[in-house]
Amino acid sequence: MPIDKEISEKRKRQCMKLVEISKGIVRQAFERFKHEELGITWTGGKDSTLTLWIIRQVCMEKGLPLPKTMIIGEGDEFEEIEEFVGRIGKEWEVPLEICRNEDVLKAANYKLNAPVRVRDLNERNRAELKRIGFEGDEFPFEAESYVGNHLMKTVVFNEFLERNRIKGVFQGLRWDEHPARFNDEYFEFKEGGYLVPDHTRIRPILHFTEKDLWDTYAAFRIPYCVLYERGYRSLGAKTTSQISIEGVPAWKQDLENTEERSGRRQDKEKAMERMRKLGYM
Amino acid sequence: MAEIVSPGCPRGVPGNVEMPLAVERLPNGNTLIADAGDEAGFGSEIVEVDRVGNIVWNYHEGLKFAHSARRLKNGNTLITDTTNNRLIEVTPEKKMVMNSDEWCEGTGKLSDGSHLHYPNEAYELADGTFLVTDRNNDRFIQIDRHGNILWSYDKELHHPHNANPLPNGNFLVCDSDGNRILEVNRKKEIVWCYGDGSPHTLWWPRGALRLKNGNTVITDSKNHRVIEVTPEGKTVWTFQTEHVDKFYITHLTEEETFLIASTDGHHQVMEIDRLGNIVWLFRNYRRPAPIYARLTNGFFKEVGEDGMPRHWTLATRLSEGGGRVIWDTSHRPFPCPGLEYDRPGGLFLQQNIAVRVGETYRIGAEIKTVEVKGTACLHIDFYDAFGGSLYRDITEMPSGEYFSGTNDWTHDLFEVKVPRHATFAQIRLALNHSGIVFIRNLMMNPA
Numbered sequence: 001m002p003i004d005k006e007i008s009e010k011r012k013r014q015c016m017k018l019v020e021i022s023k024g025i026v027r028q029a030f031e032r033f034k035h036e037e038l039g040i041t042w043t044g045g046k047d048s049t050l051t052l053w054i055i056r057q058v059c060m061e062k063g064l065p066l067p068k069t070m071i072i073g074e075g076d077e078f079e080e081i082e083e084f085v086g087r088i089g090k091e092w093e094v095p096l097e098i099c100r101n102e103d104v105l106k107a108a109n110y111k112l113n114a115p116v117r118v119r120d121l122n123e124r125n126r127a128e129l130k131r132i133g134f135e136g137d138e139f140p141f142e143a144e145s146y147v148g149n150h151l152m153k154t155v156v157f158n159e160f161l162e163r164n165r166i167k168g169v170f171q172g173l174r175w176d177e178h179p180a181r182f183n184d185e186y187f188e189f190k191e192g193g194y195l196v197p198d199h200t201r202i203r204p205i206l207h208f209t210e211k212d213l214w215d216t217y218a219a220f221r222i223p224y225c226v227l228y229e230r231g232y233r234s235l236g237a238k239t240t241s242q243i244s245i246e247g248v249p250a251w252k253q254d255l256e257n258t259e260e261r262s263g264r265r266q267d268k269e270k271a272m273e274r275m276r277k278l279g280y281m
Numbered sequence: 282m283a284e285i286v287s288p289g290c291p292r293g294v295p296g297n298v299e300m301p302l303a304v305e306r307l308p309n310g311n312t313l314i315a316d317a318g319d320e321a322g323f324g325s326e327i328v329e330v331d332r333v334g335n336i337v338w339n340y341h342e343g344l345k346f347a348h349s350a351r352r353l354k355n356g357n358t359l360i361t362d363t364t365n366n367r368l369i370e371v372t373p374e375k376k377m378v379m380n381s382d383e384w385c386e387g388t389g390k391l392s393d394g395s396h397l398h399y400p401n402e403a404y405e406l407a408d409g410t411f412l413v414t415d416r417n418n419d420r421f422i423q424i425d426r427h428g429n430i431l432w433s434y435d436k437e438l439h440h441p442h443n444a445n446p447l448p449n450g451n452f453l454v455c456d457s458d459g460n461r462i463l464e465v466n467r468k469k470e471i472v473w474c475y476g477d478g479s480p481h482t483l484w485w486p487r488g489a490l491r492l493k494n495g496n497t498v499i500t501d502s503k504n505h506r507v508i509e510v511t512p513e514g515k516t517v518w519t520f521q522t523e524h525v526d527k528f529y530i531t532h533l534t535e536e537e538t539f540l541i542a543s544t545d546g547h548h549q550v551m552e553i554d555r556l557g558n559i560v561w562l563f564r565n566y567r568r569p570a571p572i573y574a575r576l577t578n579g580f581f582k583e584v585g586e587d588g589m590p591r592h593w594t595l596a597t598r599l600s601e602g603g604g605r606v607i608w609d610t611s612h613r614p615f616p617c618p619g620l621e622y623d624r625p626g627g628l629f630l631q632q633n634i635a636v637r638v639g640e641t642y643r644i645g646a647e648i649k650t651v652e653v654k655g656t657a658c659l660h661i662d663f664y665d666a667f668g669g670s671l672y673r674d675i676t677e678m679p680s681g682e683y684f685s686g687t688n689d690w691t692h693d694l695f696e697v698k699v700p701r702h703a704t705f706a707q708i709r710l711a712l713n714h715s716g717i718v719f720i721r722n723l724m725m726n727p728a
Contacts, residue, residue: 131726132724132726133575133576133579133580133724133725133726134580134722134724135579135580135582136580136614136722137614139722142692144692144694145645145647145692145694146643146645146646146692146694146722146724147722147724149643149645149694150643150726154728178696179679180641180679180695180696180697180698181698182698183639183698183700184698
């Protein structure tokens with residue numbers, strides 16, 4: 001169902017301009033890399049779905065199929081996202097590869113928070129743990145922990161690049177989603193190293209604000225996951241994602257004056273005030 | 282195996298000026314500098330430097346985070362020994378001839394029954410009495426050599442700094458936490474004020490001086506600038522460097538140049554002319570803490586003989602005399618460290634790490650808190666080539682979650698892109714105000 005938001009012709013033209021900038025980045029990527037060297041990361045969330053939609057527009061122009069697309073199975077997924085990805089994947093003919101760290105899932109007996117013993121993992125995962133400086137004997141299976149995040153996302157991502165010899169990979173990041181993103185570039189070369197292949201990260205929608213994004217969804221009737229209607233603004237793992245405002249669709253929330261990824265503790269402002277009293281620092 | 286890319290130097294070496302605060306040019310042309318010392322609480326001293334940078338006199342006996350040193354008419358030096366909460370006077374031969382700890386039968390109390398709390402400035406007035414800024418009592422006071430309070434001002438001040446006498450008999454004072462400069466007369470009336478309280482006009486100002494032309498020069502610390510404002514509040518001159526220089530005090534010399542203390546930002550004292558030219562500079566700093574090639578002992582398995590996690594520094598500079606590292610020995614599979622703290626101010630457990638500009642790092646740990654009144658968090662600071670932080674304020678530093686109260690073990694994860702001009706990072710477990718914070722399984726890797 002398209003978003004129930006009136007978009008004026010003027011705003012639609014503005015959104016079109018933003019989409020055109022993104023398409024320009026995608027076209028450049030197609031010039032710099034062979035089609036089979038390109039990959040897409042998709043989560044079913046609003047950012048990566050918009051990115052996928054834009055890449056698809058360019059592919060349709062060029063009469064090309066979509067590049068190989070990965071989706072990460074962390075073992076803690078929303079059913080709503082799975083349903084959305086399944087439906088849209090079929091409709092848009094996405095060459096989807098569901099990537100999981102099966103070795104870790106098995107060691108955790110596919111149960112969230114179950115302890116994973118390092119010695120039960122395969123050589124690659126053990127090497128990865130060593131690489132990031134993990135010195136424990138076990139860890140609980142949680143996708144959003146440091147170790148979980150690395151094994152279930154980063155390792156799976158690197159393996160996808162390696163397996164498919166991907167040289168350029170599309171990501172749906174935006175400058176305004178997090179302060180750490182402020183200086184990101186459309187094309188960023190990542191030098192490889194031990195267990196990490198050389199690759200370029202391509203970020204076509206960096207310039208979209210959260211509001212631009214939802215207006216674009218509304219203007220072009222782009223499909224989205226139903227969870228956003230229920231008040232989620234940012235989707236991650238099922239057990240750690242939180243509704244921002246119950247029952248208020250993401251696009252009707254105060255996008256410009258509140259945090260997209262507000263922490264668990266909403267009193268951060270107060271805490272900051274106390275910290276400021278430290279004076280010197 | 283720890284890999285160090287830049288070694289540190291021994292702590293507390295006399296003459297190593299880590300954090301110059303108050304500064305003044307003496308009649309003989311030398312410069313008197315109060316050095317508050319390093320982040321771990323070592324090396325606070327008073328140094329007198331000649332024109333070519335030789336240290337011709339110093340005093341460091343027992344000082345903790347000393348904020349000011351002023352040469353008296355009798356040739357002695359009056360020192361606010363801030364974390365020791367005392368005021369002392371020492372002779373050129375380093376003999377202590379006055380110590381506020383001895384007042385009121387050795388209790389250190391003043392005539393009103395109070396005790397100095399974070400004194401950060403003291404001047405000698407024309408009649409030989411002292412004007413002392415008593416920060417944590419939110420006041421400035423005129424006292425005699427025996428601790429009798431002759432006059433005081435304690436209205437509308439929030440963490441004041443640098444109260445100083447004016448020729449007209451009034452006083453200038455920085456209401457630092459109120460982001461204002463006040464001129465107060467003897468009747469305790471505010472006769473002039475600059476700053477509307479917002480950090481846009483002044484942010485944590487720590488020095489103010491009145492010029493002969495009637496204008497006021499303000500050291501606007503967190504806006505990293507020195508400004509001159511007219512009595513009407515118009516800014517007519519600004520000095521700023523390309524760095525985030527959180528200047529502390531500006532002093533006017535006979536030659537109408539300004540001496541500016543750069544604090545721990547750039548560990549130096551600059552003398553500048555009206556055009557912003559640096560006409561003299563004193564810097565004698567080596568960083569005590571090493572820089573590691575990567576995060577080292579992030580699981581806190583290695584413990585030093587001093588009971589500290591190895592390769593980590595406990596930064597007590599802002600802890601106002603409190604705070605320590607504790608261990609939860611019942612934690613499995615091995616004990617985990619924490620910070621315990623019992624007062625306002627801040628305590629940090631920190632390590633310097635080499636980083637690459639433009640690289641994005643993912644930082645994460647698990648954190649547990651017990652009755653934290655203020656805030657506990659994991660954050661990261663970045664330093665430029667002069668050893669100065671790239672941030673104006675602690676709340677601008679990239680951080681994980683801010684924890685208050687009691688929280689069971691929580692995963693904390695954040696990403697940061699290394700800003701331009703950064704030469705190394707300092708990762709910190711921070712605790713502000715009282716409580717306990719524990720940390721385990723700290724990791725930091727390129728994202």
